Amino acid sequence: MHPRAGQPAQPEDLIDVEKVLGLYYDTVPDVDDPVQQVVFGTSGHRGSSLNGSFTETHVAAITAAIVDYRRAQGIDGPLYVGRDTHALSEPAERTVLEVLVAAGVEVRVDARGSYTPTPAVSHSILLHNGAATSEGPRTAGPGIADGIVITPSHNPPTDGGIKYNATDGGPAGGDVTGWIARRANELVRSGLGSIDRTPYERAVASDLVVKHDYRATFVDDLPSVVDLEAIRAAGVRIGADPLGGASVEYWGVIGELYGLDLTVIHPDADPQFSFMTLDWDGKIRMDCSSPYAMASLREIMAVPDGGSAPYDLATGNDGDSDRHGIVTPDGGLMNPNHFLAVCIDYLFRNRSGWPASAGVGKTLVSSSLIDRVAADLGRPLIETPVGFKYFADGLLQTTMGFGGEESAGASFLRLDGTVWTTDKDGFILDLLAAEITAKTGASPSAYHRSLVARHGESWYARVDAPATREEKAALTALSPSAVTATTLAGEEITARLVTAPGNGEPIGGLKVTTANAWFAARPSGTEDVYKIYAESFVSPEHLEQVQDAARAVVADAIA
Incomplete structure (x- = not known):
């Protein structure tokens, strides 16, 4: 444990943004060095320009490999591209557009030229592919769409990341990402000059680059998945902390549009993330499930003797807003496993429009309290390896009503039982905490205590x-x-x-x-x-x- 874990970042903790950006363009990666190879983990390729693991060459090669994969699979629709607030995300987006336009791929980019949360990209892919139609979403055929999200998630400010979302709207499976990684490493070995690109100013002005209003598309559709009117009517006071991530320009709009008593904490984006408290190892990390990264929000919610917290509920999100953090006055920062169990119990008891056979998706390293809750509900338990990609098909086909990871990532079906997103969505989990508070009159922490009383403490x-x-x-x-x-x-x-x-x-x-x-x-x-x-x-x-x-x-x- 770092001696300053949970304490505010100091000037010496902050990154040199110009250096990070300069090395992105100047570093020539050594593909024989395992650190500098393209490697897709559970959520894409991540690295840093400081050690040559995330550079212009990597991003161009990965994008070109995705182009090759799309051609081989007959994917000919638009490719939805989003980015988060990390310093390397904007230059990486420029590189992505240069390669895609040169390849003749139609690209959908944020209409505001700004940040796009991961769930908003998944949501738009699914809508394009027919999620809102009576036939349901397609995953193949003419005009089918997929996506790229440029984000290292909750990683430190030095890092960059890029992941491919398949035509099902979720993270691509290992067979796909393995193919993309192998092809990308071949291109990295050949060098940046071997990859066709259109200069950025020409690329962004091309007819192939189409502006898409991710924010309005996503925010306007939220009442189909969470009971926002109940939250408004109950007057639940929400403090939403984007932790400087891609949700920073979304929460205020959500609060205003739906008349919520919602305050945005840390309403500005800062590539140094200078307002953060240090994580357990002394690094700045936007991990909304970490008590150290969430120390300032926990302090805001701490109830003084004889006093009251400023909010009924405080929430956090990571860099690309696909994870959630829940802080309550009577329980502090909730363990993600505890909140997942609460969500599952509440949702399956209060979503009458869901398929009667829909099951509960969990990773096998998540709490067995979820197993006991699922058994009590009489719902099938679908236990998968680590990685949200294993939930995508279940959510798409609605054989799962809910899919969640122990690392605070989850998504669930719309009120009518159709698919919402097939990637993690921090917004709807945060808003569900407010719905639970509004409809039960108890905090999610109190709800968890009732589950413990019924199923046992772990x-x-x-x-x-x-x-x-x-x-x-x-x-x-x-x-x-x-x-x-x-x-x-x-x-x-x-x-x-x-x-x-x-x-x-x-x-x-x-x-x-x-x-x-x-x-x-x-x-x-x-x-x-x-x-x-x-x-x-x-x-x-x-x-x-x-x-x-x-x-x-x-x-x-x-x-």
Whole structure:
């Protein structure tokens, strides 16, 4: 833990924006260096110009690879492009447009020439592809659309990112991103000069670049997914903190248009994010699920003796607004797992227009409280590997009513049971917290306490353990038979999983369960560690025993 975690950023913590931008254009990446190769994680390629992992060459190559993929798949409709507020996002958007126009691709860009949240891009793709029609959205055929979002999500201000959203509106699957990454690395090796581009001033003036009002399209449609009138009528006081991200120009419009008692906290974008408090490791990181990054909002909501909080509810979002953070006067910053369980219980009890067979989507490292809630609701539980891409088809086909990740990303269906977005949406989760407050008269924290009283209290944590590259590779390739232990922290092991129960996809690691506890181990893609997620319904001491046992089980399995 950094000694200044949770404290306001100081001048020495801020990035040199000009240096970051200059290196974006000046650095020639070395494709033989693993750090400087194109690698798509769960949400696209991310990196920094400071270490040569996110440069003009990378972005041009990735965009050209996406063009090649679209041609191979017969995708000939417009490509929706959005960007967030990170310093590298604007130059990356310029590069993207230069390559797309040179390739003859029609591009839809923000009408205001400004920021576009990830959920707004997904929403517009789906509308273009027929989500609002009686036939429902298409994923193939003439004129079908897809998208690119330029964002490193909650990463530090030094970073940039780019991800591809497929024709289903959600993050592209691993087979697609793997192909794009391989092709992009071929182009990086060939050099920037090998990629066709139209100079930006000519490109942006081209008929191929069409201005699209993402904000109005998204904001005007919000009443179809959240009961905004109930929030207004109840007078729920909301403090919305964009954390300097792409939602910064959306929240004020939402509040004004729907007559909400909503105050935008930190209403300006700043590429240095100088107003932030430092995260656990002393870095500026727009992680709305981190108590350290959210320290200033938590302080605002802290109730003094004999006093009251200025808001009934405070919310946060990350850089591209696909994650949510919920702060209540009676509970502080909610654990994302706790809020996901609250959302699931509330939604499935209060969305009469949803399909009776729609299930609950969760990642296998999310809290088992969700399992108990889903069972109580009589809804199917669809447990997937980490990555929101695994929820896209379920939300699109409405076989899932809700899909959520332990890292504070989720989306759910419209009031009438049709698809809203197939990518994470921080707006509707924040607004749902206000709807819950308005309709139940209780905070989401109080709602969670009622779930605990019904289903039991649990203790959940994620820790890291050291691992070499060879050990991480062994962990990824494990079979269930590699686990020879029969008990875990005093309980009989009930399952040893290397594929997800909900879709049979490899989880890239291991999950071991008992009647009252579980752990999952996954290798880090960027550090010499593996991540241990664990939960106990017994006690915090038992959680520590589970974590210790997890290290021993993994060490034995990969030996």
